Amino acid sequence: xxxxxxxxxxxxxxxxxxxxxxxxxxxxxxxxxxxxxxxxxxxxxxxxxxxxxxxxxxxxxxxxxxxxxxxxxxxxxxxxxxxxxxxxxxxxxxxxxxxxxxxxxxxxxxxxxxxxxxxxxxxxx
Numbered sequence: 001x002x003x004x005x006x007x008x009x010x011x012x013x014x015x016x017x018x019x020x021x022x023x024x025x026x027x028x029x030x031x032x033x034x035x036x037x038x039x040x041x042x043x044x045x046x047x048x049x050x051x052x053x054x055x056x057x058x059x060x061x062x063x064x065x066x067x068x069x070x071x072x073x074x075x076x077x078x079x080x081x082x083x084x085x086x087x088x089x090x091x092x093x094x095x096x097x098x099x100x101x102x103x104x105x106x107x108x109x110x111x112x113x114x115x116x117x118x119x120x121x122x123x124x125x
Contacts (some may be wrong), residue, residue: 007038024094043059053065
């Protein structure tokens, strides 16, 4: 599996449409149709925009898709002053929106898995 396939797996996990992913990062809509590996500039942009994504997994397929210690990390954007340039504020808003979407997707997955577990336990008895 190449890096492009791993990107597709990640955005499916995040519950983001391919169109929205490309739009968020400023990539062409055909970016994910490419079967070859992605360039370092695009990989860097993806990793910057999604700090929970493991660089090792994205580039090599080794390890976990997500960073295990992401909850202990503080994105650099939080350390900036209020007078930083507008681009940093936009990045913060995009990061916050992405995190809200991730939280909502995880909540939905929890509800689904709890229902599956209850059904399994009921059938087991």
